[in-house]
Amino acid sequence: MxxxxxxxxxxxxxxxxxxxxxxxxxxxxxxxxxxxxxxxxxxxxxxAAVKKTVTIDGSDWIVPAGSKVRYFGKTTGIAKNTKVQVQRLEGKKWVNFPATTKVTSKGTYSVYVQTSRVGKHQFRVAVAGLVTKQQHLEITKK
Incomplete structure (x- = not known):
């Protein structure tokens, strides 16, 4: 024994x-x-490996120039205070937009996007090497 x-x-x-x-x-x-x-x-x-995920609110927006649009979502497997970066599609390339936030202790995030550039835009969120699906935002004249 x-x-x-x-x-x-x-x-x-x-x-x-x-x-x-x-x-x-x-x-x-x-x-x-x-x-x-x-x-x-x-x-x-x-x-047990926790799969990393990130989601984004699934709404498309049509707003006047200068309006604030809130994007929010949830993460799993991503540490608190990890930087969340908003990105905008310019041509065929995703570039960082001047809007960031951090993952909360509950694994959520919330960030506002504001632009006066009239036209159709596509935004997404990047965090910890992951990106969300793109969101459509149309900015109209005031």
């Missing part, structure tokens, strides 16, 4: 070491069940 317990501990330690070396989050959960005749040990190793 002693050799078996040592083997189980070594297997668990090896699994934990390999998981950490791979950059995964490894949890070792051990449960011991005792029986009057035999003793056995059960070890379970699991890896």
């Amino acid at each position: 002693r050799v078996r317990s040592q083997l189980v501990r070594r297997v668990a330690a090896t699994a934990a070491g390999l998981g950490l070396a791979a950059g995964a989050v490894v949890g070792i959960v051990g449960a011991t069940a005792a029986n009057a005749e035999t003793k056995s040990t059960t070890v379970t190793a699991s890896t």
